[in-house]
Amino acid sequence: MSFHRHAMICAVAAALGFTAASASAVDVRYALWDSNQMPAYQQCAADFHKQHPDITIKFSQIGWSDYWTTLATGFVSGTAPDVFTNHLAKYPEFAKNGQIVDLTSYIQRDKVDPSAYANGLYQIWGRDGKQYGLPKDWDTIGFIVNMDAATKAGVTLTDLQNMTWNPKDGGSFEGIVRKLTVDRNGVSALDPKFDKTRVAVYGYQTPADINMTGQTTWSFFAVSDGLQLQPKPWDAKYAYDDPKLADTLRYLASLPAKGLSDSIQNTKALGSDAMFVARKVAMVPEGSWMITYFKQNAKFPTAWVPLPTGPLGTRATMFNGLADSIWSGSKVKDQAWQWVKYMGSAECQNRVASRGVVFPSLKGMAEKTVDAQKAQGVDSSAFLTMAKSKTFLPPIGDNGAQVDQVISNAVTSVLMGKADAASTMKAANAQVNQLVRD
Known part of the structure; x- marks a missing residue:
């Protein structure tokens, strides 16, 4: 192929958007139910995209009352989101039915530290040596x-x-x-x-x-x-x-x-x-x-x-905590894991804490959330008082x-x-x- 012909093909490809980067570009679909949390995670997604220009996070926010039925339908029809916010009362069934990914190999490969999370939050998302979610927040x-x-x-x-x-x-x-x-x-x-x-x-x-x-x-x-x-x-x-x-x-x-x-x-x-x-x-x-x-x-x-x-x-x-899980039917599991890992990172959780919407799961982040809320005129320290009181987990079975x-x-x-x-x-x-x- 002559140089001129090669250059012309490259120019046409570029004009059509077929660059090397976009050839491997991937959309990761992410679902959550809380509209209050969405802006914080959209900011995290923008930061994440700068670090991973080949991965774009596509959000869908579905209210709690419809969230789980939409998810169940998606599992059956093959249209479920790649990553979704999961709940302790719901995940046992998903795990039992093979609908969510065991994250253990990813966690070990990338050396994610379970002890970085508030006490008990990581362990509760595991069963029989398998880990089904990475903690994102806690609540009282x-x-x-x-x-x-x-x-x-x-x-x-x-x-x-x-x-x-x-x-x-x-x-x-x-x-x-x-x-x-x-x-x-x-x-x-x-x-x-x-x-x-x-x-x-x-x-x-x-x-x-x-x-x-x-x-x-x-x-x-x-x-x-x-x-x-x-x-x-x-x-x-x-x-x-x-x-x-x-x-x-x-x-x-x-x-x-x-x-x-x-x-x-x-x-x-x-x-x-x-x-x-x-x-x-x-x-x-x-x-x-x-x-x-x-x-x-x-x-x-x-x-x-x-x-x-x-x-x-x-x-x-x-003492309840949400986590992000990956759908077992996802075609982009590796990219989905990168997003899950990022949401559990200090960088994203700092963003979430600064918005004062929820208490992020990493140790020390809750105090940042309380400070952010105080700046907005809300004293939320009662929830920290409760976290230091007698806490118990939701029933899981x-x-x-x-x-x-x-x-x-x-x-x-x-x-x-x-x-x-x-x-x-x-x-x-x-x-x-x-x-x-x-």
Whole structure:
């Protein structure tokens, strides 16, 4: 071939975009459910692309309610994302079905250090020597309080930060909830004249997104009273029949009857977070991932406070962590791993921490997030307080979707006041223990 002909072919190829780099260019499709986190990871993707010009990250954000069904459909149809944000309650099934990649060989090859992550976050994503996710963040639970309502009721921030709870009389927690609950005549639930049939503001609301973990609904109360739901991850024996859980559910079910909370039926329709933002509720439990939501939507002074101290003499919270997993059907696994590894790196996690949306998984990053949030006018230190309290993992075992359905139905019927707590949870526990052994 003459030099001129070669040059002409190269010029035409360049004009059409067929450069050497683009010939090997790869798109890695990445899915997540949290729109609040998306800008931080888009920034990470832009930084990543500068280092890997042949890899472009294509995002899809799907809300939680549709996320898992979309993913399941993608697994079957062969259109699932190459990389996706995964959840501890969901991954056992994906691993069992061979739908996610064991990352062990990549981790060993690239010398990723498991000890760099906050305690327990890495290990929980492994089973039988296989690793199914690289941790990206962690979360705990706290209460968010309408401080206008608190001030009006004579409740101080110190009162809120030092609440105690027990299932018999509710402790100082219930005393504060009574002060915060006001009927349409402005009478608080401490007053004998309080009209529980015409409540203007409920003092507390149990969320209606009920599941097998009880993350934001019942787990923190029950564990602070001594419940141990599962001795260790993958243990094929749950303790949903523990009387401590029945006591907790019975207590939470009593709040609507006293006029201190709205019914679970109404809360399902409205959403406890929306009720708080609309000033219909003065205090709700939520996860640290919701800090940005409330900052943007609550148009009144708020405060995050730690959960109450229970009969055990300690506060308790689920310590949950998300991870990124690779779909086993991906055609670009090596490039997908580069992206997963980058999201777990200090460079990307610094970006995430500086946005103050979530607590990244690497040790020392949470404090950076708290500082970033403080600069935005939010004190999120309550979540760090909770991380240093009694923490527990969500229940992890096989047949999670079926277990979730059984427990959700049982707990919902108890909280609606339609079923006896002890007998209902005993029957449900027998059913789920059979499921995890199958």
